[in-house]
Amino acid sequence: MKFERREAPYIRPANSVSLVMLQVLVALVPAVAAHVWFFGAGILYNIVVAVIFCAGAEALVMRARGRAPAEALADGSAIVAAVLLAFALPSLTPWWVTATGAVFAMVVAKHLYGGLGYNLFNPAMAGYVVILIAFPADMALWVAPRMGDLDYQHLNALQTLWFTLSGELPSAMSFDTVSRATPLDLMKTGLAGMQTAAEIRAEPLMGDFGGRGWEWIGNFIAIGGIGLMLRKVIRWHIPVGVGIGLLVPATIMYMIDAGSHASPGFHLFSGATLLCAFFIATDPVSAATSTTGRLIYGIGIGLLIYAIRRFGAYADGVAFAVLTMNMLVPLIDRYTRPPIVGHGPEQPG
Amino acid sequence: MKTLKQQFAEGLWTDNPGLVQLLGLCPLLAVTTSFANGLGLGLATLFVLTASNALVSATRSLLSAEIRVPVYVIIIASLVTSVELMFEAWFPAMDRSLGIFIPLIVTNCAIVARAEVFASKNPVGLSILDGFAMGSGFALLLTGIGAVRELVGHGTLFADLGMLAGLDGSPGLELFDGGFLLALLPPGAFFCLALAVAAKNALDLRSRRAHGLRRANPEPR
Structure with missing residues (x-):
């Protein structure tokens, strides 16, 4: 007969890592919605790119470390790091810039230090600093908020998507007309x-x-x-x-x-x-x-x-x-x- | 007595001054922005290290223990000064590119370390071989890191290699446009060195495993 082995603590906390991460993501939803309202769909694309590359990089590193990728992906910490990284970026960011930060955050800042629980540095911020230093021009492309009385050119959702994929603005626009301090x-x-x-x-x-x-x-x-x-x-x-x-x-x-x-x-x-x-x-x-x-x-x-x-x-x-x-x-x-x-x-x- | 093969294995791999002893990191991190720079400083260091080992070994019986380090420094400094003058005379472009890091070879602790650890206790011939092996290990590491940083940061390889022949600039191979700027900045040097050390350890681990030895430090779980 098998007995369940009981060790301290006997009263377990209701929060698990994945539950904590899920609540953090939910708490960010209103802010993301506001970001979309004021600055367009760019942040959504950035989040998608960051999540894909964070999760992909984490899966590859876990495999390289000889462990099951699902073990690390299930806790959701990579997704939280990806969303925080995306939040730090201008809404017009080419995908390769976001991807560089995401891969660095996961591979160097998180897994080279031993993975979740061992990382000395905040992965999202380490990834952000790397792209801030490596791509200074791309990190300066902030757009003006969409407000009725502000007369700036804005990219629609499709144009923003094209910029995220190609790094090119529509021909009628230039960086000077869309970006603002x-x-x-x-x-x-x-x-x-x-x-x-x-x-x-x-x-x-x-x-x-x-x-x-x-x-x-x-x-x-x-x-x-x-x-x-x-x-x-x-x-x-x-x-x-x-x-x-x-x-x-x-x-x-x-x-x-x-x-x-x-x-x-x-x-x-x-x-x-x-x-x-x-x-x-x-x-x-x-x-x-x-x-x-x-x-x-x-x-x-x-x-x-x-x-x-x-x-x-x-x-x-x-x-x-x-x-x-x-x-x-x-x-x-x-x-x-x-x-x-x-x-x-x-x-x- | 070590064999020639053992000496070179130590200098190039098992006791590499840069990868294992982690000595002389200041020039290693500062000038390895391109293949040509790494090779230039690597060759200069190789020359100084070999010559200083020879001189220290030749004078070892005359030195009293109390003043040996100042004497090492004088020997190394005079060698570095002559190297600097040679660079200025024959490779002016290289001299401009490396700048202060040629005179700073004096402070490269790898050189003093070899003088103290090896040359002061061994005959001249062996000391010259040791200096050459250690210097080659250091030069290869400098060149390798320089090549990686140039490739990743600039998308070129062997650019300005003509500086080593006294020419004033040569394009080298242009493999792709742009590049990842971080590799050329100081953090990139630290990352490259750390990755090189990690790669060496991983290779050693693999060969030790292949020989059936168990790992000393299991990965923390």
Whole structure:
């Protein structure tokens, strides 16, 4: 007769890895819908390309490692990484650029480090940084939001699909007529060009807090993220930490000199701040694991985002901030390890 | 006493200064953006390493232990200076392309390491062979990484190889347009080296398995 072997923990959590990943994907749906509404179907194509190449690369690596591809594909983490990568890309991105990032994310950032649970770096951000460095021109092709009073050329769904496949615009359009600076780019170049923050905010592309369109997508990302928190998929420490780390220096600088610094609201609703706080930094594998550690990790990311936006060469710094803090996670975990019951406060070492 | 074959097997493979000892990584990572650059610096290093091994070995009985390292440095520095002058005189294009990394051969720890580990304890003939074997291993690695980075990053191979003959530029093979820029940037150098080390380990593992030996470190599950 066979007995079921019982080992601790006896009370199993209701969340499995695939269930967590599924909830993350569901939480991203409103934001993707808003992205399609404001910037066209491009993100959908990017998601399809990223998912195909992430899943394909993961299956090949698993085979090369002598393990069943289904084992890794079933947990859905590759799909989440693919969707986050697609979210980081401009809606007009040729497929080979997305594919490069996806393959790098899976093969180098994830599986060369040992696969899910072992990867030191957030795969989506590692893949994004690689294509940001390798294809700088393609990564600058952001389009203007579709708003009635903004007079920019827009590609329809079919033209966008053709661009994704071939990297060519319709003959009547040029890169200058379809692409526009992102709000962070506008702010950065404007401030460097001696404009005041208020003058930059008066541009037609700017909305109440961040850029028009962008801030709405931010709202939907926040809704999805708060939903994840309520369902206890993510905990509040990292998002709050990122908020503190970014907003405290932003507020201080804004109060000192409002003319040459963007407002805290602008920082919160621009670029990938909210996506980072709720979806990227909260990656359970590459983030810190203790409660204090998570706060430190989040605050560090926020501070780095502010520093890169304010002093760096790039307009946004989320990917670099996350990767840098990923490197510090082992250190953070070591110094914030909660004491083991009955052993007193233990010295690290 | 090692045989000639053993010495070359060590220099080129089992104890390769770049792949196994991971010495001299600064030039290895910095100049290997093309086949020609890698080969140029590889040959310069090969020459310095062989000559410094010969000189250190020849003077080994005169050296007292306390001042041996400064003397190694003087020997290596004078050799590097002469190499630099030769490059300036005969291969000016190569000299411009490699720039500061020719004088920096002085600080290549692979050279000091061979002087200390081998040349200071062995006769001149053996030391010359050791320098040549180790230098060849290093030069081959530099050239190989240079070729891969040039091919992936630029889509060309052997471009500007004429620099080694004192000519001022030659197109080389143009295999495809464009390329993956990352390979030419510093991260690309780290990735290429890491992949080369991994490939070497994988090949060693395979041959050890073929000989029926069990692996030392099982993969974490």
